[in-house]
Amino acid sequence: MAKNGIGGIAGIWTDEHAAIKAAAKTRESGYTKFDAITPYPVHGMEEACGIERSWIPWVTFIMGLTGLLSGLLLTWWTSAVNWPINVGGKPAFSLPAFIPIMFELTILFAALSSVAALFYATKIPRIDPPTIDPDLTSHKFAIFIPQNDTGYDEAKIERFFRDLGASDVKKVAEY
Amino acid sequence: MLTRNKLVLGNKTVKDITEDICAPIEAYPSKGWLGLFTTALSILIFYMIILGTVIGKGMGLLGVNHPNAWGTMIVTFVFWIGIGHAGTLISAILFLFRQKWRTSVARTAEAMTVFAVMTAGLFPLLHTGRPWLDYWLFPYPNQRGPLWVNFRSPLLWDVFAVSTYATVSMVFWYVGLVPDFATIKDRAKNKIRRTVYGALSLGWRGTAKNWSHYEMVYLLLAGLSTPLVLSVHTIVSFDFAVSGLPGWHTTIFPPYFVAGAIFSGFAMVVTLMTLVRIGVPEFKNYITLDHMEVMNKIIMATGLMVGYAYGSEFFVAWYSGNPYERYVFFVSRAFGPYAWSYWTMITCNVLIPQVFWFKKARRSIPIMFVVSIFVNIGMWFERFVITITSLHRDFLPANWGNYPWSFFDGAILFGSFGMFLTLFLLYLRFFPAISIAEVKPVLPVGQNNKGGH
Numbered sequence: 001m002a003k004n005g006i007g008g009i010a011g012i013w014t015d016e017h018a019a020i021k022a023a024a025k026t027r028e029s030g031y032t033k034f035d036a037i038t039p040y041p042v043h044g045m046e047e048a049c050g051i052e053r054s055w056i057p058w059v060t061f062i063m064g065l066t067g068l069l070s071g072l073l074l075t076w077w078t079s080a081v082n083w084p085i086n087v088g089g090k091p092a093f094s095l096p097a098f099i100p101i102m103f104e105l106t107i108l109f110a111a112l113s114s115v116a117a118l119f120y121a122t123k124i125p126r127i128d129p130p131t132i133d134p135d136l137t138s139h140k141f142a143i144f145i146p147q148n149d150t151g152y153d154e155a156k157i158e159r160f161f162r163d164l165g166a167s168d169v170k171k172v173a174e175y
Numbered sequence: 176m177l178t179r180n181k182l183v184l185g186n187k188t189v190k191d192i193t194e195d196i197c198a199p200i201e202a203y204p205s206k207g208w209l210g211l212f213t214t215a216l217s218i219l220i221f222y223m224i225i226l227g228t229v230i231g232k233g234m235g236l237l238g239v240n241h242p243n244a245w246g247t248m249i250v251t252f253v254f255w256i257g258i259g260h261a262g263t264l265i266s267a268i269l270f271l272f273r274q275k276w277r278t279s280v281a282r283t284a285e286a287m288t289v290f291a292v293m294t295a296g297l298f299p300l301l302h303t304g305r306p307w308l309d310y311w312l313f314p315y316p317n318q319r320g321p322l323w324v325n326f327r328s329p330l331l332w333d334v335f336a337v338s339t340y341a342t343v344s345m346v347f348w349y350v351g352l353v354p355d356f357a358t359i360k361d362r363a364k365n366k367i368r369r370t371v372y373g374a375l376s377l378g379w380r381g382t383a384k385n386w387s388h389y390e391m392v393y394l395l396l397a398g399l400s401t402p403l404v405l406s407v408h409t410i411v412s413f414d415f416a417v418s419g420l421p422g423w424h425t426t427i428f429p430p431y432f433v434a435g436a437i438f439s440g441f442a443m444v445v446t447l448m449t450l451v452r453i454g455v456p457e458f459k460n461y462i463t464l465d466h467m468e469v470m471n472k473i474i475m476a477t478g479l480m481v482g483y484a485y486g487s488e489f490f491v492a493w494y495s496g497n498p499y500e501r502y503v504f505f506v507s508r509a510f511g512p513y514a515w516s517y518w519t520m521i522t523c524n525v526l527i528p529q530v531f532w533f534k535k536a537r538r539s540i541p542i543m544f545v546v547s548i549f550v551n552i553g554m555w556f557e558r559f560v561i562t563i564t565s566l567h568r569d570f571l572p573a574n575w576g577n578y579p580w581s582f583f584d585g586a587i588l589f590g591s592f593g594m595f596l597t598l599f600l601l602y603l604r605f606f607p608a609i610s611i612a613e614v615k616p617v618l619p620v621g622q623n624n625k626g627g628h
Binding site: 016023035036037038039040041042043045046049051053054056057060074075078079082083085087088090094097098100101103104105107108110111112114115117118119121122124125126127128129131134135136137138139144 | 188189190193314320321322323324325326327329331332335336339342343346347350353354357358360361362373374377378379380381382383384385386387388389390391392395396399400402403406410413611612613615616
């Protein structure tokens with residue numbers, strides 16, 4: 001999926017199990033750049049498409065740690081270094097009292113950066129991206145093979161999709 | 176054999192789900208909705224006038240004064256923020272526990288969280304008395320020294336906790352909405368709807384690779400929201416518990432507040448869901464009596480926890496041997512000038528939810544509606560009891576004084592419902608009130624021949 005979209009061919013299924021089977025077959029046939037489009041996360045589709053585990057938790061972990069350290073740095077520097085003030089005789093660096101701040105910043109950094117990573121990974125926001133069929137966000141399932149995939153042959157793929165029970169096969173100018 | 180009940184009734188297909196949930200958004204609003212919305216909006220306008228007056232004239236319009244420096248605003252703040260907690264419990268904690276029934280109520284419960292936190296968030300900001308200086312609450316480099324905020328104060332922890340909670344729950348809610356906005360966009364018949372929902376959907380297309388990342392982020396956000404929601408009400412309870420006042424200074428406060436928050440929040444979810452079921456009859460197939468029954472069980476369980484906390488407070492006051500603690504509970508709270516509020520609280524929170532021991536009561540819409548209203552009342556009174564009965568008589572009798580409840584106190588409490596309901600009704604009209612993309616995968620539950628798991 002390049003920025004300006006790429007042409008290809010898409011098969012459309014109306015049953016989720018047929019779509020999973022088709023995705024697995026597509027993968028077995030040696031296509032590598034295909035993607036499945038589904039209205040909801042279909043159980044088993046990741047395995048069928050051979051999608052690896054998402055890398056986003058690493059972002060969450062590292063940014064969570066950053067948030068924790070930022071909280072520590074902020075409370076320590078402002079309370080003990082920049083302008084220490086005696087509050088009820090408590091030490092300038094009163095770590096137990098700073099834990100709530102550190103905790104909240106951990107969560108805030110981790111949550112917002114995870115969502116930012118999601119935006120990056122799924123290339124959103126995008127303004128009005130091309131769609132194959134409006135029902136793909138409702139009740140239909142598609143497998144899209146881009147024209148730059150290995151062994152791309154429109155007639156062959158169309159027959160292949162039909163054999164797998166596709167209700168429709170569409171030539172896509174841009175996706 | 177123990178079979179699972181269906182989560183979605185009425186033999187729906189995947190296409191039916193899309194159509195049923197989009198129907199209220201795509202149709203002209205009903206008379207019932209218009210009537211409720213006009214009422215809610217009128218209350219909101221009234222609320223704005225009241226708040227404007229309070230900001231313009233000053234906090235003296237409320238009953239807050241020595242010794243009751245905290246009054247309606249703080250009581251109602253804790254009330255609303257507690258309501259929000261059930262939404263996060265349903266959307267995050269029940270997600271981690273793989274409770275599939277949560278899918279059809281999660282969206283609306285989360286919306287309730289967001290709106291309740293918005294309603295609550297105004298109160299501490301206004302309670303400062305000079306809301307135009309509220310940016311002082313945040314640590315930023317300034318020309319007054321720089322004078323930093325006091326990080327040792329629970330009130331400042333609250334600033335961080337509530338603002339983080341508001342941000343994260345809004346983001347969590349929105350991430351859940353994105354695929355559904357794409358569905359509405361793709362169904363749109365006119366250009367404006369297509370443009371607006373297209374923008375809201377951020378160009379989501381639902382490829383398998385995207386769903387893989389999406390599900391991971393949803394899991395992460397659920398995992399992050401779970402400790403967050405527990406921390407928020409813990410820190411709210413620290414506002415009280417870290418002080419030295421008898422009646423506030425107890426270690427039971429964090430779990431007691433969290434249980435109370437979930438208790439009141441579920442009551443509000445039940446109140447709203449019974450109304451949603453009446454307003455959109457088709458939703459009865461998605462928010463079934465089984466869903467309502469499970470929530471009523473949670474109300475009863477958390478109600479018992481809260482009741483245990485009430486008892487424990489008395490026991491510890493007696494066992495501590497501290498005369499001030501003993502006075503607050505055994506004299507002032509239970510038999511003092513505010514005894515009526517204490518016994519209202521006990522009746523609403525501990526006695527009335529006991530009807531849910533009976534299955535008939537748990538599955539009866541009128542009974543659960545009435546009970547949920549009583550719990551809402553009771554939980555507001557709980558915060559009133561905690562705040563006022565502890566403050567009004569402390570160590571020195573020369574300091575004593577009752578809370579002079581004014582018209583503005585009542586108006587603020589009443590008006591806050593206008594704000595909440597206006598937002599909630601707008602949400603029902605413009606946003607998919609049940610998660611379309613989350614309900615579809617649980618459709619096979621209870622239908623054993625179709626690969627349910």
